[in-house]
Amino acid sequence: MPRGAVACDDCGACAKSGWKENREVYDGLDLPDDDDFDYDEFVSREFGAAKPRRGMNRELFWRWVAAIVLAVMVLGYLVAAF
Structure with a gap:
């Protein structure tokens, strides 16, 4: 952009709002629709499924x-009592 430009000549955005009234449709970008987006499937695809942990769980x-x-406390009490 040239120095002192108020708006972008390339996209034709409005200098006051930053928006362009006659914007192009971005069909060629293959962007997902909001209704079709499955977040869980995306996470699984990008990061892989969670691997099962081996061994004991924390609980x-x-x-x-x-x-x-x-058991140690009870054993200690019994030893100290006798």
Whole structure:
């Protein structure tokens, strides 16, 4: 754009609003319609499906930790009582 230009001569946008009244239709760009767009399918295609985790999940891990801590506390109480 030339220096001091108020609007783009190439696209013909209005200097006040920035919009062009007679805009071209962008059919050749292959843009998806908003109604046809499936976000979950897009994420799966772009990033791949989530891989199943191996081993214990966090909830099971913390349950085992709680059970072991409780068992150690009960065992400590019983040893100290006798």
